[in-house]
Amino acid sequence: MPEKIDTEMALDLKGLSCPVPMVKVSQNIKKIQEGKILKAVTSDPGSLADIPSWAKSTGNEIIRIDKAKEEFTFYIKRTA
């Protein structure tokens, strides 16, 4: 059982395709305070590459990615 992570906001981005999940993450992370964590659930396999790259470009931190069948959960800490 993975450790529970305290999240400030949760986004359901299932069914959306490139580049929308990344765009929604980038828009919503600005609504939480630095140091807090945004949870985002996607179904687009491309987001497994896109969201970590986005985090690298913007200086935010991916805490963990849980991969299930056709469902990917990102925990992203606002650090920028």
Place this chain on the structure above:
Amino acid sequence: MAEDKKKKKLSMVVFSGDLDKLMGAFIIAVSAAASNMEVTMFFTFWGFRALKKEDVKTGKSFMGKIMGLFESGGIDKANPSKYSMGGIGRKMFKKMMASKNVASLSDLRQMAIDMGAKLYPCQMSKDVLEIPDEALIDEAEKTVGAGFFVEQAANSDFTLFI
């Protein structure tokens, strides 16, 4: 990342008015804007379709009017670069994209605008194709020339020609 750190920048020439190529252009523009980059898009020749309103006539001279007829319509009338088949291809593509939940071209353009991408019309193409100011969408920036694009591109981290 400090707020005062200089933003990275993307400059793009959008030459094509094809549905698929415009999709590529706007998807990359939106992704760059989401990644905290400054985005400059320079629309020239057939790319003008992406800056035109849907139902405005263009062309002053006889040939300009004919061109306006061939190129009539805005971004929603863009055809794919392959399998256009007199408009059938466009409908097929749109259907297939919608079924995969891909954002439409006009949605992507709106997203790019909302996220701060700057859309510049090219003066020379505008003159050649005889496109009046009132045919352009309100969000278009002032009309510029190639010199402006070159200066923007020289100060960019990456550039694209689509």
